[in-house]
Amino acid sequence: MIPFICADVSNSNFDRGFSSLSSYEERIIPVKKEVKLFAYWLTDGMNPIANDFVNDYANEYFETQKMFDNRQNVLLGFSNSIFENSRSLNEIEEEVLNITFFKSLTKKPTLKGRR
Amino acid sequence: MEFGEDHFESLLPPYLTSDQKSRLKDSLSQFSIHRGSENSNNEVDYNNFTTKQHSDYFKQSDLIYEIRYPHLNEETVEFEKYYTTAIILSNTCDISSENLHILNKKQSILAPVIDLNCFIEDLSKNDYFTRERLTSFLNELKLQRITNLFYISENNGGEEYIALLDKIFWFPTNELNDYIENINENKLFSLTQFGYYLFLLKLSFHFCRFPEALDRSV
Numbered sequence: 001m002i003p004f005i006c007a008d009v010s011n012s013n014f015d016r017g018f019s020s021l022s023s024y025e026e027r028i029i030p031v032k033k034e035v036k037l038f039a040y041w042l043t044d045g046m047n048p049i050a051n052d053f054v055n056d057y058a059n060e061y062f063e064t065q066k067m068f069d070n071r072q073n074v075l076l077g078f079s080n081s082i083f084e085n086s087r088s089l090n091e092i093e094e095e096v097l098n099i100t101f102f103k104s105l106t107k108k109p110t111l112k113g114r115r
Numbered sequence: 116m117e118f119g120e121d122h123f124e125s126l127l128p129p130y131l132t133s134d135q136k137s138r139l140k141d142s143l144s145q146f147s148i149h150r151g152s153e154n155s156n157n158e159v160d161y162n163n164f165t166t167k168q169h170s171d172y173f174k175q176s177d178l179i180y181e182i183r184y185p186h187l188n189e190e191t192v193e194f195e196k197y198y199t200t201a202i203i204l205s206n207t208c209d210i211s212s213e214n215l216h217i218l219n220k221k222q223s224i225l226a227p228v229i230d231l232n233c234f235i236e237d238l239s240k241n242d243y244f245t246r247e248r249l250t251s252f253l254n255e256l257k258l259q260r261i262t263n264l265f266y267i268s269e270n271n272g273g274e275e276y277i278a279l280l281d282k283i284f285w286f287p288t289n290e291l292n293d294y295i296e297n298i299n300e301n302k303l304f305s306l307t308q309f310g311y312y313l314f315l316l317k318l319s320f321h322f323c324r325f326p327e328a329l330d331r332s333v
Binding site: 074075076078079080081082083085086087088089092093096097099100101102103104105106107108109110111112113114115 | 123143146147180181183184186196197198199200227229230233234236237238241243244252255259260261262263264279282290293294297300301315316317319320323324
């Protein structure tokens, strides 16, 4: 049986969209305003007691998401700072790159198990 | 946000010692235009960038030999089957054989990788590339300033490659994990902490640019 849980999370902190984040294949997806939060997971099971589930599990999940968001922001900020002088290839560079790339491709693999 | 002191450590995993964090920061700061540790030759230190350390699974940023690649023949407008060396873009956990997805299974995303020497050879044949232009281009490449190319050095003085981030493709994860049995034959090398973080930063820049310079307001 695949457990499927629908939780109404009344804490206004959760009234925001956030997408999947998981190493355990758990998902929390806001579906619509009245329901605020839908939770399901596919590889694990639990016996949710409503209050415990909302207060503990969802809070923990939200904190994880917040940490993830912060790390993503920092990552994007640094990468933009580091590479701000970047440029694209010009037409000639790109043409040569495409030639080299095509020459690098092989038709017949030599390693075992290739299909 | 400047490449600086404030938030950098929040990016790093807690199992790194402060010495390791400091070395990682120094390595990455070479690529900042505000860098202070630039050496007199203006060369980037790629020491400790790759590793051949054995592992029992494929990781994000591993380079794999002979991955099937759908090449678009622009004349016939048909995809043709070829094989290329490729770097894994997918998250390690998404493609792990231990991650038993029932639904929403993740396939592996990869980018082709070519030998830099072959590219230099072809560049040299083109009249446009004077010695100065070629030197300047390679310098930009090693500073990771070409947005869609990720330069990979097998540590200082080793083999050099470039990953083509605008020619990415997907590959069945089940098939990729079949190669784990002979992982040492199938994998060129992995990136170290330094290489891996630079790869993540480059991917972030390539796909997520702030500001976008485009007004999206209605």
